[in-house]
Amino acid sequence: MTHRLRGPVRIVGTGLLGTSIGLGLAARGVEVQLADASPTAMRLAADYGAGRLAEPGDAPELIVVAVPPDVTAQVVAQELAAFPDAVVTDVASVKAVPLAQLRELGADISRYLGSHPMAGRERSGALAGSGDLFVGRPWVIAGHDEISYERGSLVDDLILDLGAVPIESTPDEHDRSVAIISHLPQLVSSLMAARLADAPDEALRLAGGGVRDVTRIAASDPALWIQILGANAPAVVDQLRALQGDLATLVDALDRLDASGSRKAVADALRAGNDGVARLPGKHGTHTRFTRVQVRVDDRPGQLARLLVDIGDAGVNLEDVRMDHAEGAQFGVAEITVLPEAVRHLHDALEALGWQVVA
Amino acid sequence: MTHRLRGPVRIVGTGLLGTSIGLGLAARGVEVQLADASPTAMRLAADYGAGRLAEPGDAPELIVVAVPPDVTAQVVAQELAAFPDAVVTDVASVKAVPLAQLRELGADISRYLGSHPMAGRERSGALAGSGDLFVGRPWVIAGHDEISYERGSLVDDLILDLGAVPIESTPDEHDRSVAIISHLPQLVSSLMAARLADAPDEALRLAGGGVRDVTRIAASDPALWIQILGANAPAVVDQLRALQGDLATLVDALDRLDASGSRKAVADALRAGNDGVARLPGKHGTHTRFTRVQVRVDDRPGQLARLLVDIGDAGVNLEDVRMDHAEGAQFGVAEITVLPEAVRHLHDALEALGWQVVA
Known part of the structure; x- marks a missing residue:
């Protein structure tokens, strides 16, 4: 090389x-x-x-x-x-x-x-x-x-x-950037996951893909993170304080939801989230929005591979793929991310081959 | 049927x-x-x-x-x-x-x-x-x-x-459960994503898999969620208040990190996150912990399918798979989740077939 x-x-x-x-x-x-x-x-x-x-x-x-x-x-x-x-x-x-x-x-x-x-x-x-x-x-x-x-x-x-x-x-720009894009998500994920630590079993049984995604990085090593956070504490505290402000506004609004402006405040918080997630760079740094297609995959070795071969044979390039298994089900759902213009062709091609396109 | x-x-x-x-x-x-x-x-x-x-x-x-x-x-x-x-x-x-x-x-x-x-x-x-x-x-x-x-x-x-x-x-148990396992993760994700809405471009360029996972559901429809939250506001407010308490403890500790007990408080928050995420039911409701193997996949149609065929041929059953693309790179990393006892065999089998096992 x-x-x-x-x-x-x-x-x-x-x-x-x-x-x-x-x-x-x-x-x-x-x-x-x-x-x-x-x-x-x-x-x-x-x-x-x-x-x-x-x-x-x-x-x-x-x-x-x-x-x-x-x-x-x-x-x-x-x-x-x-x-x-x-x-x-x-x-x-x-x-x-x-x-x-x-x-x-x-x-x-x-x-x-x-x-x-x-x-x-x-x-x-x-x-x-x-x-x-x-x-x-x-x-x-x-x-x-x-x-x-x-x-x-x-x-x-x-x-x-x-x-x-x-x-x-630059050093300062880097530290501010990682406070937002790395250290804050870590702490948010840990704080969310900590709420699950003593949650009732009944609640855990209902866990879906959303809570799993939000808490995945909460499994990270505390010994490593205490060092990272310790060396960037001021920038992280700035981010956490901003989050505290947003959270206080949201709690106040939800707590007196019938007061004038409360529903708008909740909607604004959700919309700001829409805006933020839309800014994350996509594949190769583009902001293209992709479409997801869900396909049922039985829980047998090789099934997901067979699906992806069929997708390749259909001439469709995958942007992303992920599997989701529900509790108690003997099969999963593969979520395939593709360009929007490929969806109809992919859907037809997969159904013709006997795949159950879930959504 | x-x-x-x-x-x-x-x-x-x-x-x-x-x-x-x-x-x-x-x-x-x-x-x-x-x-x-x-x-x-x-x-x-x-x-x-x-x-x-x-x-x-x-x-x-x-x-x-x-x-x-x-x-x-x-x-x-x-x-x-x-x-x-x-x-x-x-x-x-x-x-x-x-x-x-x-x-x-x-x-x-x-x-x-x-x-x-x-x-x-x-x-x-x-x-x-x-x-x-x-x-x-x-x-x-x-x-x-x-x-x-x-x-x-x-x-x-x-x-x-x-x-x-x-x-x-029961109705009450259900509402308390979804407040923890669905409504709180939605709001946490939205609040985190909202911090990205006016973050500098420099920070967004450094986005990795962590922040993407945490903010994925922040793309949800505000109009739908305002209805859901409105009908379960007291239970959601309870959860948000508990989160506020944990967040305040964390901010205080990070803000005076050299004070006695501060580092322990931060470590405790991270450890509570470890405990919480470990409680999420795994595939088929088990709590088995799986191991992740990362493999480099070139950005050409059919490459991921070929990888999964090779994994199937090696007799290894996938628990999960996901693709990650870095900004500016012309290839991605497939993260394969398998049972821990399959890792060594999978690693050897894939390398023998010319795959780059990243980690």
């Missing part, structure tokens, strides 16, 4: 992200040098194929610091001092605090450019690592004025070599 | 639900009589195949009232009076208010048993109807003491004939 990076890359921290970066670069033929405060973790990542152990005399061109957010600045400063010819990036999920800490430490930030891959997993550690973890994911570059374009382009090369999509930003 | 209902069924209200019930029953050979305040809507449903127009002298065994919640009790009372030998049910998404209104009206509730199918669509009206809308979905029966078992069993027959899963409950 070809790659853009020419010199060796040193990776400091061989957890999930560091190991995954090492695996991805090594697979593309880049020389990777691994370092970790834990010799055991470092050897594990090397055995796994993420690179070789770092050695005295190593002269990396690029250093990737992949350690927990609360020690990121300290490790970046050490690396900048130890390798005066190298460019250093980090992959912490917050960007303003580490840069400010580096300035306080008097580090040479003309060689530092922070970044943040929008990729992760529920599991952590080297053994959860994968060279393809970043493939197709946005990877933010938190730019600042004190690094030259030429040096910064090494971070672009890293991102492109790993198959990710570089997104230019 | 066989069916349990023997006598004719009269359907009052030929919107999405009424038409879908008519289509489902007619397809199974049940005689369906359609009535609607709008002659146009009624004829449209009949033309669509949902049954024949109601006629003077009809003697239905079961009447299904499928009109908006705010007129449900009035129409049920009229039907009970007009057809003194028939059992009447309704499909409104709230159950306590209509029963109380029927008592106030002095209706003969020894022939009334309310119910609520947990099925719906974003679109409304007869043309969105489908005879399979209820297949595999929970359908709540809001039981009360004043109807005999024998009469009530007609409603069971209706539900089973439509392929749905009957869930026994």
Whole structure:
């Protein structure tokens, strides 16, 4: 496989992200040098194929610091001092605090450019690592004025070599953005799911696709999230306060629904939700609205595959597919997302082949 | 197709639900009589195949009232009076208010048993109807003491004939349950999505699967939801107040994160979310936890089908599948949910066939 990076890359921290970066670069033929405060973790990542152990005399061109957010600045400063010819990036999920800490430490930030891959997993550690973890994911570059374009382009090369999509930003903009698009949804999902923790069994039996979607990411690791939230607390608190305001308005309106303006306030809240969800980028960044077609799929191996083969044979390109199983039913419903103009043809083609098109 | 209902069924209200019930029953050979305040809507449903127009002298065994919640009790009372030998049910998404209104009206509730199918669509009206809308979905029966078992069993027959899963409950229990499991998730999703309505474009570009899941149902119809929420406001307000309390605790903790106990409070909120989501019933009502495997799928027709065929050939049964596309990428990631014991075999089988197993 070809790659853009020419010199060796040193990776400091061989957890999930560091190991995954090492695996991805090594697979593309880049020389990777691994370092970790834990010799055991470092050897594990090397055995796994993420690179070789770092050695005295190593002269990396690029250093990737992949350690927990609360020690990121300290490790970046050490690396900048130890390798005066190298460019250093980090992959912490917050960007303003580490840069400010580096300035306080008097580090040479003309060689530092922070970044943040929008990729992760529920599991952590080297053994959860994968060279393809970043493939197709946005990877933010938190730019600042004190690094030259030429040096910064090494971070672009890293991102492109790993198959990710570089997104230019700044530390403050990044932190505000992830507060809205990542940290707030996590907390909203957790708060909703927490209401289910002591809900009656009767209520849980009625769960459908809606509540499942809203609470899926509530299964995330609290230990990881307390670090992320801790390093971006002011921006997250701003978002939560705005949410509190909206929630208070909604509760007041529902609580005195016959008062003048109350029904309009509830409708406005629901409409604002319509507007917000419509802004999420669709496939390939477009805002095209797709149409969903639901098809009954019996609960036998290969049935969903057979359906998708039939859809392919009909010449229809799937935008998305998901399966839903109801409690107690011995079959599920496949929700197929396609371009609106394909719906009628798809419907007819599937029914002709004996599929039950539910809706 | 066989069916349990023997006598004719009269359907009052030929919107999405009424038409879908008519289509489902007619397809199974049940005689369906359609009535609607709008002659146009009624004829449209009949033309669509949902049954024949109601006629003077009809003697239905079961009447299904499928009109908006705010007129449900009035129409049920009229039907009970007009057809003194028939059992009447309704499909409104709230159950306590209509029963109380029927008592106030002095209706003969020894022939009334309310119910609520947990099925719906974003679109409304007869043309969105489908005879399979209820297949595999929970359908709540809001039981009360004043109807005999024998009469009530007609409603069971209706539900089973439509392929749905009957869930026994009471009006109050139902309303409390849907406040938690349906109405609260809807509002939480709308509130979260509303925060995106005026978020900067930069933030939207970083959207991943998490925020998409949390906000999907925020696309629902405000006009429908204002009716649903209006008829269950006290139970919904109770849930929203509990959420407000949890949110206030979380904001306080994040706002003074270095104070004693603050980090624990944030972790507790995240852990309560873990506990809640773990209570949602899995496939077929079990609580088994599944494992997700992610596979890279190029953006060409038939690729996902080919993957699923390969999974079937490997003898692995899919629990769930979904596709995710990153902005700007010319391929997606298929997330395959399988039993944990199948993961290693699936991973090896797919890699042997040249698939990139991402994680």
